[in-house]
Amino acid sequence: MSIKSESYKDKKVISIGTVSEITGLSERQIRYYEERNLIFPYRTKKGTRKYSFSDVERLMEIAEMIEEGVQTFEIRKKILKKEKEAVREKMIRGQLNARFGVLRLP
Template identity: 65%
Template sequence: MAYEEASYKDKKVISIGVVSELTGLTERQIRYYEERNLIFPERSPRGSRKYSFSDVETLMEIANKIEDGVQTFEIRQEMIRQNGKEDQRELRKRMLRGQLNAQFGIQDK
């Protein structure tokens, strides 16, 4: 399996203060969404949270849903369902690739 470098959108380089400015959420709201397992920042060696552009987009989606009256528990359940669908798609792709490789005698590296 080839090593794939993370897209610039997925690199965790943005501080919580900048994320707060970009999203309009307070730092406390952002930490709360982390506590509710809706967002997963990385930590720097000094313990500072680092976010990606994808995290910023996710936070905006969460804020919109909260504004529409959706509870954090419901958002989390939707995220779990979505991740399950993506995992199933990836598994199907790997199985199909394996079948094609076997059919044509290609060795996976």
């Protein structure tokens, strides 16, 4: 049995209509956030957008920030900062694991 490294949360399998229902955002809003480089759906060969559960979570965060009056360029900066911090944390965990053996941090 093979274990895939991709989490179920990151699999791009959800249609834009379903994402719209889950988030309460219109399809137009979702496409706008894609245009602003805040979300990156997978495109099938026919051009259909597919989203992951992680994308849905990000859209909910974006919607909350928009409601608070945060501009899309500021949101993009916050998202990039958060992603860089996640990569850094993963690298540190890898270094600790390599040095001290299997280490699981919360």
